[in-house]
Amino acid sequence: MTKVAIVFHSASGTTGLLAQAVAEGVESVTGVKAMPLEIFGKDIVEGRYQNSELIAQLSSAQGVVFGSPTYMGSVSAQFKAFVDATGDLWAKQAWAGKVASGFTIGSNYSGDQLSTIQFLQVFASQHGMLWAGINLAGGYSPKGLNRLGAQSGLIAQSGDGELHQLDCDTAQYLGARVARLARLYKGEM
Numbered sequence: 001m002t003k004v005a006i007v008f009h010s011a012s013g014t015t016g017l018l019a020q021a022v023a024e025g026v027e028s029v030t031g032v033k034a035m036p037l038e039i040f041g042k043d044i045v046e047g048r049y050q051n052s053e054l055i056a057q058l059s060s061a062q063g064v065v066f067g068s069p070t071y072m073g074s075v076s077a078q079f080k081a082f083v084d085a086t087g088d089l090w091a092k093q094a095w096a097g098k099v100a101s102g103f104t105i106g107s108n109y110s111g112d113q114l115s116t117i118q119f120l121q122v123f124a125s126q127h128g129m130l131w132a133g134i135n136l137a138g139g140y141s142p143k144g145l146n147r148l149g150a151q152s153g154l155i156a157q158s159g160d161g162e163l164h165q166l167d168c169d170t171a172q173y174l175g176a177r178v179a180r181l182a183r184l185y186k187g188e189m
C-alpha cells in the first residue's frame with residue numbers, strides 16, 4: 001500500500017477543509033491511502049515543536065502534501081515550528097525521493113500566498129523531495145479548476161471562512177496527482 005501524508009496546520013478550519021479535500025483525492029487513487037496529520041499549537045513548548053510521533057509517521061509515506069494558512073505572507077508559526085523540528089531528518093536526507101507538494105489559503109486574492117508555496121517548495125527541496133506542482137493551466141481547465149492560476153502548488157482564497165467549491169475540487173485534483181506520482185516513484189527512494 002502506498003501512503004500519502006497530508007501535514008497541515010489550521011486555526012480557523014479552512015486549511016483543514018483543503019486538507020480533507022486533498023485526502024479525498026489521494027484516496028480516489030487505487031492502492032493509495034491518505035494519512036492526515038494535523039499540527040497543533042499545544043505541541044509547541046518554548047518555541048519548539050515536540051510531537052516526534054507525528055514526524056516519525058512521515059517515514060512510512062511515499063508522498064507528503066504540506067498545508068498551512070498564509071500568515072503575513074508565509075507559513076503560520078505553528079507550521080514553521082514543525083518545519084524546524086525536522087532538522088535531524090534533513091541531515092540524514094531521510095525524506096529524499098518522497099514526492100512532495102503544498103497548499104495554502106489566504107483571505108485575499110493576492111495576499112502573498114505564493115510566498116507560502118515557495119517556502120514549502122524550498123523546505124521540500126532541502127529534504128531532497130521531488131516537488132509536484134499543479135499541471136492545470138489557470139483559465140484553461142474546462143471545469144474551472146485552479147481558478148487562481150498558481151502552478152507551483154495550490155493557492156486558495158476565502159474571505160468568509162467558507163471554502164470555494166473550485167478550490168476544494170482543485171485540492172482533490174492535487175491529492176490524486178500526488179497519489180499517482182507517489183505510487184509511481186515507490187521503491188525509487
Ligand SMILES: Cc1cc2nc3c(=O)[nH]c(=O)nc-3n(C[C@H](O)[C@H](O)[C@H](O)COP(=O)(O)O)c2cc1C
Nearest residue numbers: 010011012013014015069071072073106107108111
Ligand atoms: C496572523 C494572520 C496573518 C494573516 N496573513 C495573511 C496574509 O498575509 N495574506 C492573506 O491573504 N491572508 C492572511 N490571513 C488570513 C488567513 O490566511 C485566512 O483567514 C485563512 O483562511 C486562515 O486559515 P485557517 O482557517 O486554516 O486558519 C492572515 C490571518 C492571520 C490570523
